[in-house]
Amino acid sequence: MKKILSFDIDQTLNVAKTPIPDEIADLLISCLRADFAICPISGQKFDQFLIQIVNRLVERGATPVDLTNLHLFVAQGTQYYKYETPGKKLGPVELSVTKPTDKYDEKNWKQVYSYPLTDDQVKKIATALETAAKELGFWEEDKLQKGDTIIENRLSQVTFSALGQNAGTKEKYAWDPDCKKREKIVKRAKELAPEFDYEIGGTTSINAITPGMNKVFGMTHLLEELGAKKEDVLYFGDMTQPGGNDYPVKEMGIDTITVRSHEDTAFALRGILGVTNNL
Numbered sequence: 001m002k003k004i005l006s007f008d009i010d011q012t013l014n015v016a017k018t019p020i021p022d023e024i025a026d027l028l029i030s031c032l033r034a035d036f037a038i039c040p041i042s043g044q045k046f047d048q049f050l051i052q053i054v055n056r057l058v059e060r061g062a063t064p065v066d067l068t069n070l071h072l073f074v075a076q077g078t079q080y081y082k083y084e085t086p087g088k089k090l091g092p093v094e095l096s097v098t099k100p101t102d103k104y105d106e107k108n109w110k111q112v113y114s115y116p117l118t119d120d121q122v123k124k125i126a127t128a129l130e131t132a133a134k135e136l137g138f139w140e141e142d143k144l145q146k147g148d149t150i151i152e153n154r155l156s157q158v159t160f161s162a163l164g165q166n167a168g169t170k171e172k173y174a175w176d177p178d179c180k181k182r183e184k185i186v187k188r189a190k191e192l193a194p195e196f197d198y199e200i201g202g203t204t205s206i207n208a209i210t211p212g213m214n215k216v217f218g219m220t221h222l223l224e225e226l227g228a229k230k231e232d233v234l235y236f237g238d239m240t241q242p243g244g245n246d247y248p249v250k251e252m253g254i255d256t257i258t259v260r261s262h263e264d265t266a267f268a269l270r271g272i273l274g275v276t277n278n279l
Contacts, residue, residue, distance in 0.1 A: 002272075003037060003228060003233075004036065004037045004226060004228055004234070005031055005039070005233075005236070005269075006038075006039040006040070006041055006219070006222065006233055006254075007039070007235070007237070007265070008042055008238060008246050009044055009048075009049075010044075010201070010202045010203065011238040011239075011260070011262075012236050012259055012262065013262050013265060015262070016169055016203045017052075017166075017169065017172070017202075018169065019051060019052050019056045020052060020056045021262060022060065023266050024262050025056045025060040025062075027269040027270065028053075028269075029060060029066060031269065031273065032066045032067075032069045032070060034273065034277075037069055037071060038070050038071070039071045039072075039222055039226075041073035041076065041215060041218050041219065041222065042074075042076070043154070043157060043199075043201050043245060044075070045074060045152075045154045046072070049074060049081075050106065054070070054072075054106075062104075064085045064105075064108070067085075068084075068085060071222070072109070074154075075154045075155065075156045076156075076199075076207065076209065076218050076245065077215060078114070078157065078213050078217060079113070079114045079115070079155065080111070080112040080114075083109055083110075084108050084109075084110050117157070117158070121196075121210065122153050122158055125189075126153075127192075128192040128208075129151055129158070129160045129206065130150075130151060132186075132188035133150075135188060136185060136188060140163065143164075144164045145166045148165060149164060149165075150162065150163075150164060152165070156209070156213065157207050157209045158207075158208045159205055159208070160185070160206040160207075160208070161204050161205050162181070162204040163175055167204075172202075176203070176204060182204075182206050186198040186200065186243075189206075195211075196208050196209065196210060196211070197213075197214065199214060199243070199244070200239065200245065201239055201244070214245070216251075219249055219252060219254060220252075230252070236257050237249065237250075237258065238259055238260055238261075240258045246258075
């Protein structure tokens, strides 16, 4: 029986860069209450985990106690956050009982670890990605929304988002549906800065990292932090093909379900909960 359900985010739990839909939120809450550890792991930054997942769970009724079963593995798992529930004292001091507070507070997310890039590494990666995209004619700064950027420092990785983070979903899906543009950018960036690894993710993104700091790193730390074994984990992702940012998880021998949308994920979760409820 699996104890841990781990997920990519975009295209797996939601439509890219949007909050998870009601059905997914409700299913994840049911999984949390069935005592599954829920572990999203993605190239997203921490703020996006809050916007796309956590805030929606709270809106749909997740309690602070529920959230203690939610583990956020940010930037491919090179950063890890967990929720702590500070207690409040009930009754006279000499007879006080500690009870978890019943109100969600974003400040209670605690960073357990982080492995940031150096400033020099960030500069080298950013230069390689920008140069590659410009040489290939894929640097489309004129399409950015105000205040948006193509290259973003996510501390432990640098992410190239061809149309920026805030572009419309329709535009993002249409930009590189077969990943061919990003494959060319990756190839050229690797020639310019070969000391780094480049992975394709989401709809328009490339994540650049130091070797070994991919989802294998994240999943290895996940197992360590949760005291689990590979066979305890079931992973859901949409980029499980070679070169995709979910492929390292599959390659390390963790049971993986390849999905193409959050509807696929919802279907699988309904089945898992159905089996669990019948045990």
